[in-house]
Amino acid sequence: MRYLPHTESTRQAMLDTIGVASIEDLFEQAGTPQEQPPTSLPPHKSEMEVEQHLSQLSGLNRAAGDGPFFVGCGAYRHHVPASVDHLIQRSEFLTSYTPYQPEISQGTLQYLFEFQTQVANLLGSEIANASLYDGSTGCGEAVLMAHRITRRKKALLSGNLHPHYASVVKTLSHMSSFQVDQSEVVAGQSATDDLIAKIDDETSCVVVQTPDVFGSLYDLKPIAEAAQAKGALLIAVVTEVVSLGAVQAPGDMGADIVIAEGQSIGNGLNFGGPYLGLFACRQKYVRQMPGRVCGETIDADGKRGFVLTLSTREQHIRREKATSNICTNSGLCCLAFSIHMTLLGERGMKKLAALNHSKAVQLSKALSNIDGVEIINQSFFNEFTVRLKQSAEQTVETLVKKNILAGVPASRLWPDRPDVENLLIIAATETVSDDHINELCAELKEALNA
Amino acid sequence: MLNNKGRVTRPQESTDDHIETQDSYSGHKGLLMNEPLLFEVGGLDKTGVDLPDCSETENMLGGLERAGEIGLPGLSEPEAVRHYVRLSQQNYAIDSGFYPLGSCTMKHNPRLNEKMARLPGFTDIHPLQPQSSVQGALQLMEQLSHWLLELTGMEAIALSPKAGAHGELCGMMAIKAALEAADSSRNIVLVPESAHGTNPATAAQLGFKVASIPADADGTVRAHAVQTAIEENGAETIAGIMLTNPNTCGLFEREIKAIADAVHEAGGYFYCDGANFNAIMGRVRPGDLGVDAMHFNLHKTFSTPHGGGGPGSGPVVLSQRLSAFAPVPFLQKSDDGLTLIEHEDGDDTEAEPFGRLTAFHGQMGMYVRALSYILSHGLDGLAQASGDAVLNANYVRAKLKHLLNQPFGDQACMHEVLFDESSLAGTGVTTLDIAKRLIDEGFHPMTIYFPLVCKGAMLIEPTESESQASIDLFVETLASLIEEAKAGETEEAFHQAPVHTPRRRLDETAAARKPILRFESSSN
Numbered sequence: 001m002r003y004l005p006h007t008e009s010t011r012q013a014m015l016d017t018i019g020v021a022s023i024e025d026l027f028e029q030a031g032t033p034q035e036q037p038p039t040s041l042p043p044h045k046s047e048m049e050v051e052q053h054l055s056q057l058s059g060l061n062r063a064a065g066d067g068p069f070f071v072g073c074g075a076y077r078h079h080v081p082a083s084v085d086h087l088i089q090r091s092e093f094l095t096s097y098t099p100y101q102p103e104i105s106q107g108t109l110q111y112l113f114e115f116q117t118q119v120a121n122l123l124g125s126e127i128a129n130a131s132l133y134d135g136s137t138g139c140g141e142a143v144l145m146a147h148r149i150t151r152r153k154k155a156l157l158s159g160n161l162h163p164h165y166a167s168v169v170k171t172l173s174h175m176s177s178f179q180v181d182q183s184e185v186v187a188g189q190s191a192t193d194d195l196i197a198k199i200d201d202e203t204s205c206v207v208v209q210t211p212d213v214f215g216s217l218y219d220l221k222p223i224a225e226a227a228q229a230k231g232a233l234l235i236a237v238v239t240e241v242v243s244l245g246a247v248q249a250p251g252d253m254g255a256d257i258v259i260a261e262g263q264s265i266g267n268g269l270n271f272g273g274p275y276l277g278l279f280a281c282r283q284k285y286v287r288q289m290p291g292r293v294c295g296e297t298i299d300a301d302g303k304r305g306f307v308l309t310l311s312t313r314e315q316h317i318r319r320e321k322a323t324s325n326i327c328t329n330s331g332l333c334c335l336a337f338s339i340h341m342t343l344l345g346e347r348g349m350k351k352l353a354a355l356n357h358s359k360a361v362q363l364s365k366a367l368s369n370i371d372g373v374e375i376i377n378q379s380f381f382n383e384f385t386v387r388l389k390q391s392a393e394q395t396v397e398t399l400v401k402k403n404i405l406a407g408v409p410a411s412r413l414w415p416d417r418p419d420v421e422n423l424l425i426i427a428a429t430e431t432v433s434d435d436h437i438n439e440l441c442a443e444l445k446e447a448l449n450a
Numbered sequence: 451m452l453n454n455k456g457r458v459t460r461p462q463e464s465t466d467d468h469i470e471t472q473d474s475y476s477g478h479k480g481l482l483m484n485e486p487l488l489f490e491v492g493g494l495d496k497t498g499v500d501l502p503d504c505s506e507t508e509n510m511l512g513g514l515e516r517a518g519e520i521g522l523p524g525l526s527e528p529e530a531v532r533h534y535v536r537l538s539q540q541n542y543a544i545d546s547g548f549y550p551l552g553s554c555t556m557k558h559n560p561r562l563n564e565k566m567a568r569l570p571g572f573t574d575i576h577p578l579q580p581q582s583s584v585q586g587a588l589q590l591m592e593q594l595s596h597w598l599l600e601l602t603g604m605e606a607i608a609l610s611p612k613a614g615a616h617g618e619l620c621g622m623m624a625i626k627a628a629l630e631a632a633d634s635s636r637n638i639v640l641v642p643e644s645a646h647g648t649n650p651a652t653a654a655q656l657g658f659k660v661a662s663i664p665a666d667a668d669g670t671v672r673a674h675a676v677q678t679a680i681e682e683n684g685a686e687t688i689a690g691i692m693l694t695n696p697n698t699c700g701l702f703e704r705e706i707k708a709i710a711d712a713v714h715e716a717g718g719y720f721y722c723d724g725a726n727f728n729a730i731m732g733r734v735r736p737g738d739l740g741v742d743a744m745h746f747n748l749h750k751t752f753s754t755p756h757g758g759g760g761p762g763s764g765p766v767v768l769s770q771r772l773s774a775f776a777p778v779p780f781l782q783k784s785d786d787g788l789t790l791i792e793h794e795d796g797d798d799t800e801a802e803p804f805g806r807l808t809a810f811h812g813q814m815g816m817y818v819r820a821l822s823y824i825l826s827h828g829l830d831g832l833a834q835a836s837g838d839a840v841l842n843a844n845y846v847r848a849k850l851k852h853l854l855n856q857p858f859g860d861q862a863c864m865h866e867v868l869f870d871e872s873s874l875a876g877t878g879v880t881t882l883d884i885a886k887r888l889i890d891e892g893f894h895p896m897t898i899y900f901p902l903v904c905k906g907a908m909l910i911e912p913t914e915s916e917s918q919a920s921i922d923l924f925v926e927t928l929a930s931l932i933e934e935a936k937a938g939e940t941e942e943a944f945h946q947a948p949v950h951t952p953r954r955r956l957d958e959t960a961a962a963r964k965p966i967l968r969f970e971s972s973s974n
Contacts, residue, residue: 001831003558005917006838014841014918018848020862023837026844029862031704032734039600039735044828047562054822057593058571060586062579071576074809081499083531085568088757091545092538095559097894098759100551102958103951104889107541108758111534114488117968121521127967133612133761136809144655164809171777171805175623175656190512217512247514261809271587272577272810273612274761286965292759297961300461300946305953309961315615315651316900320660325651328613328749332757339534342488343498345524351501361507379512400580408578415793430501 001044064269066403068436070363072383072427073213073408074135074162074239075272076264078352079431084266084339088332098292098331102307103299108331109306112294115338122241122341122349123258124249125280130292130308131330135261136165138277139207139237140172141290141324142257145281146205146233148288148323153178154202156232158195159185160212162239163413169207187410187423188376188385190216196226203230205257209237210250213413214376214425215383217247224254233257240264241278242429243381245353257281266340267333276330276337286310290324352430356382359428366441367426372448376423383427385410389448392424398447404440457882457899457906461955462945482952485536489969492523498530540952541758542894548916548924550846552866552897552909553646553698555728555750560826563753563819572818577810581790587814588788592781594821598767601832602744603737606773608766608780610812614725617745617764618652618692620777620807624743624768625690625719626656627775627804636689636718640679642671644699644901649692649723658689665903669699669858669868673708680716690719690742696726698901699858700843700866700909710740719743719772727751728913729840729865732833742769748813752820763816778803779811838914839865842921846910849925853932857904865913871906879935881906883944884928886955890948891927 006014011023020026028034045053064077071077088094092107099105099112112130119128132138143155155173157166159182166182173180181203183195190212199206206227210218224234236250238260250258260278267275281289287310295309315322344352360382367373372389388395392409399406407427410420428437477484509515525533542549549556567573575584595607608624611617622639629636639653642663650660663679666672671693680688691713695703703709710720722736722744728751736744748754748763756762768776779790780803790811794803827835840863847867851860854869871881885895885908897909912921934940948954 001827001834003560003826004831004834004838004914005920006841010918011838011841014845018841018844020844023841026840026862027733027837030702030840030864031862032702032730033707033738035738036733039829041597041600041829044831045825047826050562050822050825051566053825054566054590054818055569057586057590058566058569060589061571061575062583063570063574064576064579065570065574069576071579073578075577077574077576081527083498083527087531087534087538089564090535090538092541092543093534093758094564094755095544095556096541096758097549097551097554097556097756101542101885101889101895102956103886103948103953104542104894105540105758106952107537107539110485110487110537110540113967113969117489118522120968130759133616134808134810137612137616137807162809164806167778167806168808171623171807174805175626177657217514219512219514244516245520246516247511248516249520268573268815269576270573271575271584271814273808273813274763274815276761286967293965293967295961296966297957299956300954303953305956307956307958307961309958309965309967312962316647319647320650320654322647322651322654325615325619325648325655326613327615327648328760328762330761331759332755333761335534335758339530341522342492342525342530342533343527344522345492345497346494346520346522348497348499348501348524349520349522351504352499355501355504357509357511358504358507361510362505364510365507377510379514380510396580397582400583405576405579405583412578412792416795 068404068439070407070426070428070440071405073425074261075269076240076427076429077269077431078242078264078429080266080340081343084336087339088336093332093335099308102305106305109294111335111338113296113306115334116294118338118341119278120280122244122249123260123278123280124251125258126283127286128278128280129289130294131334132277132279132291132326133330134273134275134277135239135259136168138259138279139165140168142235142259143169143205143207144172145257145288145290146235147178149285150204150231150233152202152204154204155180156198156203156206157182158208159183160214161207161209161237162213165237187214187420188216189378190218192223196223199226199230199232201230203232205233205235207235207237209239211240211243211381211383214385215380216377217379217381220250220253220255235259240381242353242356245349246357247381251280262337266336274330274333276333288323291326292329355430359430359432360384363428363437366437370441370445382429383425385423385425388422388424390422392422395424395447399443402443404443406440457880459958461957483536483539485533487969488533489523492525494519494523496524496526498525498527547892547894548920549894550896550910550912551894552911553725555911555913557753557913558915559753559755560823563822566822567815567818572814585787588781588790590821591817592788594817595781597824598746598765601731602767603735604767605770606768606776608776610777610779610807611745611764611766612808612813613760613762614745614747614764615648615652616807617766618648618723620766621721621743621745622652622656623804624772624775625721628772629689631802636687638683638687639689640676640691642693644697644903645692645694646698646723646725653692669701670697670703671709673705673712676709676712680712685716688713688716688718690721692721692723694723694726696729696864699868700863702864706739714740725750726865729836731836732829733836737769742772748816748820753823754816754819761813761816763813774800774802775804778806835914842912842914842916843867845921846912846925850929853929866909866911869908870904873932874935877935877938878941879944881908883947884931886947887931887944888928890950893924893927
């Protein structure tokens with residue numbers, strides 16, 4: 001077996017040192033049950049055979065790069081520079097553990113410190129942590145944090161929050177005996193009257209996504225003021241961080257906690273994971289924050305260095321009194337994010353955002369010329385929603401047979417709502433070409449006339 | 451694993467000036483480069499990407515344009531590559547040396563896995579594209595599920611948890627959902643003192659009350675102690691038990707079946723923390739031991755890289771009693787192929803999913819790596835790997851038992867071996883000092899000060915990836931340090947270690963007292 005260094009003779013020599021006859025004897029002495037598990041699993045395979053098997057499975061999937069692709073809704077296809085994937089595969093990054101011994105982990109710790117600064121600046125917040133699993137779990141953690149800070153037990157979610165994110169919050173809340181209220185779904189509009197009306201003296205936090213799941217952008221200031229006037233926190237959620245190269249940061253608009261899905265920068269689609277949750281908030285809430293945090297300090301020679309800090313919030317110290325049970329973060333995904341962000345820099349980030357917006361505007365113009373397609377957004381960044389004259393899901397299924405991935409039918413997210421049946425959510429990033437836009441328009445026209 | 455309790459968290463004043471700390475002019479030392487922060491070398495006008503120009507279009511941003519600076523310095527590609535390569539050189543890693551971090555299973559990360567995870571059909575597919583266009587991905591999830599269920603003898607699986615602690619949350623939520631379905635108000639979860647901190651934190655997050663169970667003198671949990679705890683709290687209050695097996699002292703819980711029976715008889719459920727599954731894979735099936743829910747750490751047992759702290763992946767297997775409560779999404783087979791059920795009322799079976807743990811379907815990138823590892827080993831290779839892991843840990847035990855004390859006596863261990871610092875009593879040298887000296891000797895230290903059930907714990911997990919020569923050098927080095935400490939005279943050298951590292955001991959107390967969590971330019 002190619003991954004195991006021992007030969008039979010070294011095994012025997014080591015068993016002799018221990019003073020037992022066989023490895024099985026060791027298990028017996030350790031008290032494991034002796035019956036062999038009945039199982040029909042196959043034996044080991046060569047590297048070549050494994051590669052053939054997995055390549056065959058990979059080949060059954062339609063990769064985004066294989067043709068026109070307009071799917072978003074919380075995960076976005078962007079071009080990632082080749083150096084990002086090369087650098088994150090450096091052995092010292094890839095095969096190290098959580099930096100528990102800081103003297104030999106300064107590489108990881110320094111990039112986490114840089115990452116925290118990049119994230120705080122991008123989201124417009126005072127501080128950020130060293131990442132959570134993804135945007136949706138970050139959203140759940142933010143709600144629990146708001147409960148701790150306000151000592152209230154009711155979260156208010158915007159109806160236009162990604163339904164998967166809402167489900168994560170509802171699951172956590174149900175399991176931890178908190179309440180959740182939600183405003184109406186209003187596709188295509190950044191309407192907040194219903195949301196603001198629902199804020200009351202028991203509300204711990206208001207959770208608003210911008211751009212929302214339909215692509216609409218929000219001015220968060222009035223919501224922040226309304227929430228804070230009632231003693232509640234505003235939690236802003238961003239699922240497409242590239243938007244922050246073009247639009248105002250949630251923290252700058254008054255959000256107390258900002259959660260984002262960081263996948264768009266540096267990380268592939270990966271069928272949903274691994275991703276990384278960006279988590280930022282006001283400095284005064286630092287000791288209520290979940291997850292790992294890296295901080296600056298000095299070493300015995302007075303040199304600047306970095307350590308994991310504020311661990312007295314965490315499970316390995318506090319056990320049942322910890323702020324959260326989180327142990328693992330998304331280390332390597334943070335590194336990919338941070339390297340890509342460093343390569344982009346201020347100029348690249350702004351240009352990337354402008355490019356995305358212009359592609360989406362170009363696509364919306366092209367689509368609006370088709371009979372039976374109505375753009376319903378009043379504002380958007382790189383994703384918007386159209387109302388078709390027929391079922392969006394059937395249309396998507398028709399187009400996938402023509403090798404076009406046209407977007408996400410809203411019914412995929414709300415299967416029980418007939419009112420969204422004809423809505424299609426369409427994203428256009430910098431990876432979309434003019435040819436792809438033309439192909440989509442031509443085939444969509446045909447599908448609608450069929 | 452690391453705990454601050456019982457160890458010094460700031461460097462001590464040097465009373466000895468023979469330690470060489472002279473700096474070079476450049477700040478570099480030979481191959482060791484001192485690398486400034488990105489914010490000190492990057493520029494707002496620098497970039498390492500060339501993007502196509504964009505056409506002028508109408509602005510649809512709704513008047514929300516960002517004005518002014520974001521604060522994101524950039525670097526050209528060569529500068530960025532050098533920045534990150536230099537940072538990487540300040541890290542220890544499995545690829546560079548022995549990393550016996552107990553409870554973390556730092557085994558070799560095969561590069562085939564990395565190559566497979568980067569196939570476009572896995573890395574470049576979207577979680578919400580039509581399921582008809584991702585049948586290969588669903589087949590991969592199905593195959594991984596089959597292996598994990600067969601290896602554990604369990605009934606159902608939830609793949610989506612993002613890491614071990616998330617898996618614990620998933621398993622305990624399934625238990626809570628089952629209790630709710632039975633209209634039960636049971637709220638006590640039994641947790642042994644030696645448990646990972648995530649166990650009590652998870653139980654508490656779900657509103658359970660944690661009742662601690664003491665370990666026996668031999669380091670394991672005894673069925674009679676569980677029975678006593680059940681009787682003290684009242685059988686009708688027991689929601690379940692969270693038990694790690696093999697436990698965090700590296701010992702197999704010999705009475706696990708009797709413990710499971712006691713908990714089941716009381717009406718509770720048995721959650722098994724599977725962090726240490728590496729010791730028993732291919733040999734012992736938790737389902738045969740009475741386990742109702744168990745998470746894996748794919749990043750421990752199945753070799754997906756730790757990546758400096760993540761990403762992880764924590765699938766959970768469930769017994770027949772809990773299988774109906776698995777969260778969405780889950781896979782369903784039909785004549786047309788595989789379907790991912792994404793909504794709680796999205797199928798016509800008797801499933802009663804407790805909800806959703808994350809957007810999308812979990813850590814696909816880790817599923818690919820784990821399946822690549824599993825197929826490469828096969829059942830025979832997995833059993834050999836767990837066998838070698840146990841062999842290596844017992845070899846370390848045999849080599850060091852004369853020098854270091856085992857808090858629960860000299861007995862066969864599983865994949866890791868636990869020592870305490872009592873042998874160092876009176877030397878002035880602590881477990882922390884030994885760990886820091888090991889760093890100077892070119893090793894990553896073992897896990898220290900965890901578990902909490904002994905003083906100055908040293909938990910050594912060699913894993914199956916280490917050769918005899920590699921283990922020999924480690925144990926001989928550790929032995930020489932213990933002997934040196936016992937001989938006295940060099941106590942100060944222990945307190946000052948490490949000296950051959952990019953940084954020496956760091957002041958963790960100062961870091962926590964006045965947290966600096968982001969770069970601020972000195973002009974501010």
